[in-house]
Amino acid sequence: MYAKCKCVEDARRVFDGMRVKDVISWTSLSSCYVTYGLPRQGLEEFREMMLNGVRPNVVTVSSILPACSELKTLNSGREIHGFVVKNEMGENLFVCSALVSMYASCLSIRHAQLVFDNMYRRDVVLWNVILTAYFSNKECEKGLELFYQMRNEYVKLNDASWNAVICGCVQNGKTELALEMLGLMQDLGFKPNQITITSVLPACTSLESLRTGKEIHGYIYRHLFIKDLTTTTALVFMYAKCGDLELSLRVFNMMPKKDTVAWNTIIIANSMHGKGEEALLLFEKMLDSGAKPNSVTFTGVLSGCSHSQLVDKGLLIFDSMSRDYSTEPDVDHYSCMVDVLSRAGRIEQAYEFIQRMPIEPTAAAWGALLSACRVHRNVELAKIAAKKLFEIEPHNPGNYVLLSNIFSTANLWEEASEIRKLMSDRRIIKEPGCSWV
Structure with a gap:
């Protein structure tokens, strides 16, 4: 008891x-x-x-x-x-x-399969466990093969089997297949539940398929799933990622209850769209509502400050994290602050900030500084940032190309040539870009 x-x-x-x-x-x-x-x-x-x-x-x-x-x-x-x-x-x-x-x-999937194979009687629960095992271990093809085998053996599929496959496809990057499975599930007479919907919405987000997302929203509304916090939060993010911030806000405002995850999602949504002032306003509303901010909240807010060049606000919020909210800044928050300072043109201050960091700066922090050096044509700091980046991620071609372009812009052709030669010596090749509509 x-x-x-x-x-x-x-x-x-x-x-x-x-x-x-x-x-x-x-x-x-x-x-x-x-x-x-x-x-x-x-x-x-x-x-x-x-x-x-x-x-x-x-x-x-x-x-x-x-x-x-x-x-x-x-x-x-x-x-x-x-x-x-x-x-x-x-x-x-x-x-x-x-x-x-x-x-x-x-991570011993072979032994999992051996236990499964040795069973002379298998119920739907056991099938669901082995399906989830393969999808969780990034073996999507084998998981799908087992799913079709399960159907062929006339094992009764409950909703959990379909959910395992749809969620597994999304986790393994097979987003289009996930949506196909959703359609097949309905064709065979199965009704998606809240778990199905929450699993498949990230597929719409990844594909930026606004039309499919709206269809799923309609299904959610018709089946009264709109009251489910996890489902509506996923909808908020889907609309924002698909470019419709207005609909994202509308869904958020209709939510009768908003937890920290929901507030984080709408703050990040506004930051993604370059709405730094709005992200800050939402942060204040979040505090007024009684929801407690966490590490993700501050990453979203600082990102908004970065995109909108709200340097002073960003510094105040960063300083308040440990003092007022008992949240120690982590490496992502420090990287965000470097980006805030760099985008606003305070690259010397950004470099000093990196030097004062109590934790080892990541590629994100040095990368933000290097990008700002290109915009503001600061060759000396660019050399320092690039050197650190070459140590942290020596096989990332973007850092070499960026430094080479900085040298070229400054008419330092010999230095630019040396960087290109370094790329050649290290057999680093930049993938050609492409535009896709």
């Missing part, structure tokens, strides 16, 4: 007070730890149970294997698999599903 009510400490207290602890009580405690984000403690209780001579049952095993998945402890998982084989639990569907998931999470 305490475990189901998420009272982990109370569950532990009752357990410790028990004179006799059987397999059910041990399983309840270890499962409680795993369920509520304490997988390491769950495994420790499982080991303690074994040391006390209590033999785990199929429920114990299937509930503890997710701890190995979360911790990526392949050795522990294999030890439990050995126990499963020795104690003839290998035909239990719950145990096998947990084993397949564990091996997949530990």
Whole structure:
């Protein structure tokens, strides 16, 4: 009871007070730890149970294997698999599903497939687990092959199977295929649910397919999914990414409840469209609403300051992060601030800011400085930034070409030629650009 009510400490207290602890009580405690984000403690209780001579049952095993998945402890998982084989639990569907998931999470997809192949009886849950395993491990083609095999074997498809395939296609960059699967799903009489919609909206975002996005929006409205926070947040981002900021704002304003993720999405949307002032205004509204900003919030706000050259506002917000919001700036925030200063033409100040950074500057920070040096024709700082970039990402052709162009603009033809020769010596080739409508 305490475990189901998420009272982990109370569950532990009752357990410790028990004179006799059987397999059910041990399983309840270890499962409680795993369920509520304490997988390491769950495994420790499982080991303690074994040391006390209590033999785990199929429920114990299937509930503890997710701890190995979360911790990526392949050795522990294999030890439990050995126990499963020795104690003839290998035909239990719950145990096998947990084993397949564990091996997949530990990037041992071959062993996941072996467990799956050895099952003489497979239910839809086991099929869904192996499908998700392949898609999660970026093996989209094999996942699709299994999906078609599943259909051919007349296994009953529930919505989870389709969701696994659609989500897997999106995660593997097969966005057009994801939309095809959505159509096929409906043709075969299956109704997309909220998980389906949330999974497929990023495909519209990636393809910047506004028409398809609007069709899905219509489906959301007709099936009353509009009240779901995750779905509407995905809609907000889709419209912004597809270039319709007005519709993005309209959906956002219609949301009855807005969490931090929703606020972050609309702030980033405005920043993407160069609306820095609007992003700042939304940030203030977010604070007034009681939503707590996080690291992503500040990345979005600072990005907006960068695009709109709001240097002083950017500096004030950056300084307030740790002081007022208990959020320590990370490397992305420092890179954003370098970009804020660089875009506004304060490249000397940007360089000083980089030198004062308490963490190692990334390619993004040096790249922002190098780009600004081209605009403002500062050759000396360009040399410094490029040298750092050549160390961090020596095979990125863009840095070499940019420095060469800076030298050319300054009529430093010999230096420009040396950079081109350096590219040739290192066998670095710039891919030709193309325009696509």
